[in-house]
Amino acid sequence: MALGTALVYDEEMTTYKLLWDDPECAIEVPERLSKSYERLQHYHLVERCVRLPVREASEEEITLVHSPDYLDVVKSTQTMNEEELRTTSKKYVAAYFHQNSYRCAKLSLGGTLQLVDAVLSGEVQNGMALVRPPGHHSQRDQSNGFCVFNNVAIAAKYAQKKYNLQRILIVDWDVHHGQGIQYIFEDDPSVLYFSWHRYEHKIFWPNLTESDYDCVGKGQGTGFNINLPWNKIGIGNADYIAAFLHVLLPLAFEFDPELVLVSSGYDSGIGDPEGRMNATPECFSHLTHLLTNLAGGKLCVVLEGGYHLTSLSESVCMTVRTLLGDAVPRLSGDMTPCHSALESIQNVRTAHTPYWQCLSVDETKLVQQCSTKGSSTLELPYEQQESADTARFDRLIESHMKNILSPAPPFRTSAVTPDGNTFIIPAGVHVEDQAAPREQIDAACSGISMSHLKEGHLVHSVGKMLTVINKLVKKQTKNAVVLSPSTSLSAAVALQTSLNLGIERVLYVHVGDLDSERDFENDQKTLFVKICGDQPSKVFSKYHVSLKWKDTPDESSSFFYLVLQILLPLAYSYQPDFILLSAGSNRSVGNRDILLLSNMLQVLAEGCILAIIPDTEPELAVGISSSLAGCSTAMHYGPYKCPTKECVNALKEIQRALQEDWRMLRNYAA
Ligand code: Q9C
Ligand code: ZN
Structure with a gap:
């Protein structure tokens, strides 16, 4: 506690x-x-x-x-x-x-x-x-x-x-x-x-x-x-x-x-x-x-x-x-x-x-x-x-x-968990049990390729997530964590739903592989940042950035560097109304890096964050939900080390390409 x-x-x-x-x-x-x-x-x-x-x-x-x-x-x-x-x-x-x-x-x-x-x-x-x-x-x-x-x-x-x-x-x-x-x-x-x-x-x-x-x-x-x-x-x-x-x-x-x-x-x-x-x-x-x-x-x-x-x-x-x-x-x-x-x-x-x-x-x-x-x-x-x-x-x-100063919502943090699996969620986090009706789920998924949506538990997870997104938009809950059998899919639905509900600027950060990459070009309503370990860093447009990040494998992490030098400057410049944070498979950063990220991102969007975590990773979900509930400030994310020159120089390119559009990236005057 x-x-x-x-x-x-x-x-x-x-x-x-x-x-x-x-x-x-x-x-x-x-x-x-x-x-x-x-x-x-x-x-x-x-x-x-x-x-x-x-x-x-x-x-x-x-x-x-x-x-x-x-x-x-x-x-x-x-x-x-x-x-x-x-x-x-x-x-x-x-x-x-x-x-x-x-x-x-x-x-x-x-x-x-x-x-x-x-x-x-x-x-x-x-x-x-x-x-x-x-x-x-x-x-x-x-x-x-x-x-x-x-x-x-x-x-x-x-x-x-x-x-x-x-x-x-x-x-x-x-x-x-x-x-x-x-x-x-x-x-x-x-x-x-x-x-x-x-x-x-x-x-x-x-x-x-x-x-x-x-x-x-x-x-x-x-x-x-x-x-x-x-x-x-x-x-x-x-x-x-x-x-x-x-x-x-x-x-x-x-x-x-x-x-x-x-x-x-x-x-x-x-x-x-x-x-x-x-x-x-x-x-x-x-x-x-x-x-x-x-x-x-x-x-x-x-x-x-x-x-x-x-x-x-x-x-x-x-x-x-x-x-x-x-x-x-x-x-x-x-x-x-x-x-x-x-x-x-x-x-x-x-x-x-x-x-x-x-x-x-x-x-x-x-x-x-x-x-x-x-x-x-x-x-x-x-x-x-x-x-x-x-x-x-x-x-x-x-x-x-x-x-x-907006009034605090009745719930700070809501959670969507696999059925019968609520015990992993920290005390004080509200577990959502109402799924949206099937018509709403189908409407929310239209246009998104949903071949796996036949799976009952995914439908159920998406259904409850829709209820939670409605609460986020109505300011009935501040933030939420969703355990999903398919995080890419859930994130795609969450993004589309939040935009349909009139949210103007969504910051969407995805860590790891993404099952299907959507086209975000020129969609000012979303700033999409993907962090993965194998594809090279790339600026697709000012609203779609892919960052390559991999630590040398040992106990310490250099992820703070990416958060401070790129992610937070982008986010502060964009001023999102809503943040979608999802974790996919094959991630190149550790769980405590994701916790650091979710804790740091809470300075944006008045803390309105939806985190989507694979349902196979309850420990991560527990960490994220206590971070979102404001009760894990005691977390120590270290020890730290410095990033490799290769990582830094790749990020530098990104910084240079984007700093005219996203001004908080700049750290020199010349
Ligand atoms: N016109 C503290 O804030 N006066 N001390 C400066 C400049 C002294 C401030 C005069 C200001 C002391 C704790
Ligand atoms: Zn002073």
Whole structure:
């Protein structure tokens, strides 16, 4: 049975604030926390989580990262008057202290460590710590950027020490560079740190040379620090997803972490006065879901920045909802990464090519960096923009959320099983027992060569599948798994039926041999991708692609590469309404690869997936149905290895042929 999601929150962390006038610090307010929590209550998300109490971090924990002298300074602020607090605050950059700062900083860190303990002890699957003060800017002996103790960095050290972890991934999606985390781990290969950040060629705070893409780590840690600087404001959903698919995730899969920590700032979201970026709240659902396939789903999300209260709180809700396993909303907007984002993506990929196999196998890639360096200083047009209109974004985000949040269907997952064989399906999955009437089956099969349809059990399977497809279309069930005696045939019927029912865009992914190949040319209503081990890769049309994929036979898999570099970019570009995933015979990929695929594809089509599995493979059906039911995030898909050059170069051809049509395939600007 699935483990739960933890939530750490204590209103005591709202008991410190800025006491004097300082425009730089004025945005870091207690309401950031209380409003986020209120919103979680509003969506009934709090009651679905396992509440964890906060605790004070110990001095020993604080000094895992900070100097005893700095600890003494922070401690001394407890008894200071306002004048003394001001003087101490001025010693640091963009920092402020209050008499309760020390207590709250201990709770903020202690709360983070509570979350790490709950996840690593197996008490919960994942969770979020809603804490302040934030952490990622603070350094060994200094406060910085509203941060007092470096919560996430200390959490990583704590997890290494207490649980003997060898590999931890830190994902910092805050809009600022977490330079504090970088400094702490830059020579340490056991912690892979990824940060994207507003940079604008160094004109944006904290204005550091070492925030650029060419800062890849030092000594033993070379290659384990990934900086993705954004050189323009207005970076949005397509850019963030492209950064995940083309930079973070391939390296993260190759790294194969045992724990993922997120420095989760929402100042990278729309409306934020600091970030001025465009990512909508549901983008954070996507980012979260894409990370659940790492580290067996052990994911600790820890609040950092986020200063537009509506954007912040809706994005927090999206994150928690996704941790709980709810369906991921569709991403709105045109999925075309902008030129500046692609430049940054290209540059960081090139900078890291020497250190990561999955980048270096890519021979055809441009080896040059884009010349964005040095052009810096005088690009100031963004500073002249009118200041962000907070109220306008309030209304915009509120109406947007009403549009994208559809009610959960009565059933999450339905299953069609061979008669008398229901026991293999996990608890909570609804087993369909109503077959559609024979006339409907015949109508659904017209035009499809159905020589085997005389077989009674196939008729029965197709009949029940039709009932399930009707439920999918009517939003009575979110997704479904069908055990079929002939998956090619069932998939053909499912495709035709879904189109007849008015679905506009179907993504149809078939793994293995297909009994009869239909003609998909110019049928914009279907994007068909076939993955097989023996026929060469081929682009029949932009809507019909055949991919050759074969791993060298051993325990590890490189399938993540195909999913990240081809399938998800295609799918994000196409924006399907419905996904058909079928497994045929003679497959060249393993069952856990198919599970990874079905888990990853759930970021599309609001999770509306129909998986068709041979009825001779109940283990696969069990895996898929628990993945679809949102209760197998604990799956570990590794170990991983890199694909062969032959595979990669074949995929490269496909990527090149299709990237004008399907823009998320692009990972360079030139
Ligand atoms: N005009 C966090 O998000 N001010 N800290 C920058 C730029 C400091 C942000 C001024 C921003 C600190 C956790
Ligand atoms: Zn920030």
